[in-house]
Amino acid sequence: MPDYLLVDQPDSITENITGHGQLGVDTEFVREKTYFAQLCLVQVSTPEQIYCVDPLTDNSQNKFWLEMLASSWVVHSARQDIEVVLQTAGAMPREIFDTQVAAGLLGFPAQMGYAGLVKELFDVDMAKTHTRADWTRRPLPEAFLQYAAEDVEYLLPAGEALAERLDKESRLDWAKEDSMLLLDPALYEVVGNQAIERLKGARNFRGQKRAAAVRLARWRESEAMRRNRPRQWILRDSVLLDVAYNLPTSENQLASIAGLPSKLAKRIGKQLLDEVAASSGDDDDYQPPKPPDEAQKALLKEMQAQVAACANDLGLAAETVAPKRELSAVIASGTRESRVFSGWRGTLIGEQLMALL
Structure with missing residues (x-):
């Protein structure tokens, strides 16, 4: 089991995490009872020490976060970690290297888990017994902290090993490029029609019913x-x-809707009725994505074939080169603003895919 230092005064370790080329970083959070994820623990590894930092403390953490955000991180499957840090600290780190991304560019399975990667690289079996733990508990049990510390114990060695292999394959820049794409603020914004697109069942609505669903979802x-x-x-x-x-146009009609508790109807009924009333004038406010037609389906197959051939030549999973969902989005929108047309992908396959459009 790894040695670690439990820190309830985050600012106290600022000097200890300063001056390193990279920091291994992981987070533990919960979101079952909140809209925004609640950050409960930050694990930080340097070549000398593992720190389990308690962000729920009342003690100052401004200096800690300033140093953390100014540092370069090695993270595995970084997106959720970046999201919760952005919500907590209001910013993202200046640079990350995602070991899941890096592994994919060496031909490891796409979306490979951290435990699987550690096993492949170091032949070490990791326990995954507290993935659904209540990280808000205080004090945190020793078993929780050991689990958390283990999650960063191998991050720096893994990053180093993967970077060395990638460099030999002339793919290190690819991994850096794809890792940095995860620092795009747009990935973490709830915008436009995402609220309604998450709502299953509204797609078949028409006219004002659909407009009302859009307004209510937003x-x-x-x-x-x-x-x-x-x-x-x-x-x-x-x-x-x-x-x-x-x-519904009245409180009585609203009260007749099954599944709407009377207390809830009293508390938010006016807002619901207001949104329904306002929807009468914007029937065409939202048009759900149309299913692909036959020509688009055929085009997708052609693009997938090109991607598969490219991926096979590189020894990579096709999903690593260009996932189906990204190709479908390109076809549906007609946009050329996609990572499949830029960076290393643009160089290797962008022109071939563009020619098909």
Whole structure:
């Protein structure tokens, strides 16, 4: 088991994490009872020490975060870690190297887990017994902290080993490029129609029913963010869809909707009725994505074949070169603003894919 130092005064280790080329970083968080993930532990590894930093402490952490965000991180599957740090500290690190991304560019399975990578690189079996733990508990049990420390114990050695292999294959720049794409702020914004596109069941609505579903979904998203509560706690999907379908115009009509508790109806009924009423004038506000037609399906197959051939030549999974969802998005939108047309992908396969469009 790795040795670690539990830190409840984050600013106290600022000097200890300063001056290193890279820091290994992982986080533990919960989001079952909140809209935004709640950061509960930050694990930081240097070549000399592992720190388990408690961000729930009342002690100052400004200097800690300033140093952390100015550092270069080695992270595995970084997206959720970056998201929770952005929500907590208001910014992202200046640079990351994602070992999951790096492994994929060496021909390891796409989306390879950290434990699997450690096993492949170092023949070490890692315990994964606390992945669903309650990280808000204080004090944290010793078993939790050992698990957390182990999650960063091999990050720096893994990053070094992968970088060495990538350099030999002339792919190190690819890994750096793809890792840095995870620092795009747009990835972490809830914008446009995402609120309604998450709502299954509204796609078949038409006219005002669909417009009402759009408005209600956006209202719920805004309310969930404002109150920092899960969107289902604000209003369940099934009830939201029933309200949109029935288009109530009065409190009595709203009260007749099955599944809407009377207390909840009293608390948010006016907002629901207001959103339904406002929807009468914007029937065409949202058009759901259309399913691909036959020509688009054929084009997708052609593009996938090109990607598969390129990936095979490189010894990579096709998903690593260009996932199906990205190709589908390019076809549906007609946009050329996709990573498949830029960077190393653009050099290797961008022109061939562009020629098919």
